Amino acid sequence: MTPTLLPTSIVGSLPKPSWLAQPETLWSPWNLQGDDLAEGRRDALRIAVHEQTNREIDIISDGEQTRQHFVTTFIEHLNGVDFEKRETVRIRDRYDASVPTVVGAVSRGEPVFADDAKFLRQQTDQPIKWALPGPMTMIDTLYDGYYKSREKLAWEFAAVLNQEARDLEAAGVDIIQFDEPAFNVFFDEMTDWGIATLERAAEGLRAETAVHICYGYGITANNDWKATLGSEWRQYGESFPLLQQSTIDIVSLECHNSGVPMDLLELIRGKKVMLGAIDVANETIETPEEVSDTLRKVLRFVDSDKLIPSTNCGMAPFSRDVALGKLSALSAGTSIVREELSVASS
Ligand SMILES: [Zn+2]
Numbered sequence: 001m002t003p004t005l006l007p008t009s010i011v012g013s014l015p016k017p018s019w020l021a022q023p024e025t026l027w028s029p030w031n032l033q034g035d036d037l038a039e040g041r042r043d044a045l046r047i048a049v050h051e052q053t054n055r056e057i058d059i060i061s062d063g064e065q066t067r068q069h070f071v072t073t074f075i076e077h078l079n080g081v082d083f084e085k086r087e088t089v090r091i092r093d094r095y096d097a098s099v100p101t102v103v104g105a106v107s108r109g110e111p112v113f114a115d116d117a118k119f120l121r122q123q124t125d126q127p128i129k130w131a132l133p134g135p136m137t138m139i140d141t142l143y144d145g146y147y148k149s150r151e152k153l154a155w156e157f158a159a160v161l162n163q164e165a166r167d168l169e170a171a172g173v174d175i176i177q178f179d180e181p182a183f184n185v186f187f188d189e190m191t192d193w194g195i196a197t198l199e200r201a202a203e204g205l206r207a208e209t210a211v212h213i214c215y216g217y218g219i220t221a222n223n224d225w226k227a228t229l230g231s232e233w234r235q236y237g238e239s240f241p242l243l244q245q246s247t248i249d250i251v252s253l254e255c256h257n258s259g260v261p262m263d264l265l266e267l268i269r270g271k272k273v274m275l276g277a278i279d280v281a282n283e284t285i286e287t288p289e290e291v292s293d294t295l296r297k298v299l300r301f302v303d304s305d306k307l308i309p310s311t312n313c314g315m316a317p318f319s320r321d322v323a324l325g326k327l328s329a330l331s332a333g334t335s336i337v338r339e340e341l342s343v344a345s346s
């Protein structure tokens with residue numbers, strides 16, 4: 001099979017159906033329990049696959065229908081973390097949240113998402129992608145009452161993530177994505193051990209690996225933070241040179257409607273780029289022309305065989321109509337640029 005030029009993908013979440021969880025709410029609790037919940041999650045995953053396929057998304061993911069939260073749902077399945085014992089910490093230096101406590105050595109018993117990934121594999125012949133939290137973002141979402149060292153805990157989580165990633169690969173996942181929004185905040189730690197622990201999480205995989213770094217969902221705390229960043233957001237300038245030298249294959253980043261200067265993409269030349277061409281902080285559905293315009297500009301810095309048009313971040317807080325409209329805009333905008341590239345090369 002000839003690989004599709006400019007394969008499209010979504011970063012992560014899609015809205016959940018109202019029978020599964022409270023709609024248009026980030027991290028909303030489940031409306032079902034027990035076996036009903038397990039069945040409901042799978043039905044929602046089927047719908048997510050169907051909607052992505054109908055709208056010609058090429059790399060299919062589960063739309064995070066199997067997760068309540070992109071970090072804590074994974075941690076819930078690990079040993080050493082007490083979800084009853086809560087402390088308030090500051091997340092990514094931005095907002096306070098009540099979080100679980102690390103009370104002992106962290107480890108993973110059973111695989112967490114392997115069965116869900118196998119189920120996703122059965123639903124489509126297209127390439128599939130699965131997202132896990134990155135080590136630095138995991139430690140930033142917990143209170144550590146045991147290791148008393150962010151670095152030590154990150155290395156422990158990296159080993160656990162590597163076990164999980166190998167199981168996902170065995171389940172047939174083609175791309176394993178690590179979500180590391182913390183790389184846009186903690187530059188010294190990222191340089192000292194953040195990239196190294198991410199590489200440890202991805203070690204020895206045959207599947208392609210991706211790292212997603214964004215400015216977050218369109219929630220108030222993130223929007224307020226963005227307002228302080230000035231007209232040019234240069235945070236990627238810290239991570240990109242390190243990632244360019246790293247073992248990670250794909251860098252997923254926020255671009256459309258953001259303050260990220262596109263010339264920063266030059267710093268990851270040679271890597272595949274999952275490029276955010278859809279704004280997730282704004283309900284207005286992009287026109288295909290707005291999407292194609294962003295992709296065209298980006299192609300000055302990214303080779304066309306390395307560009308994966310995508311969303312800026314997850315779309316869980318949107319209504320289904322808005323999210324699905326944005327998927328259609330992503331495909332339609334990408335088609336325009338594919339057509340231009342094929343004319344140019346013929
Ligand atoms: Zn994101």
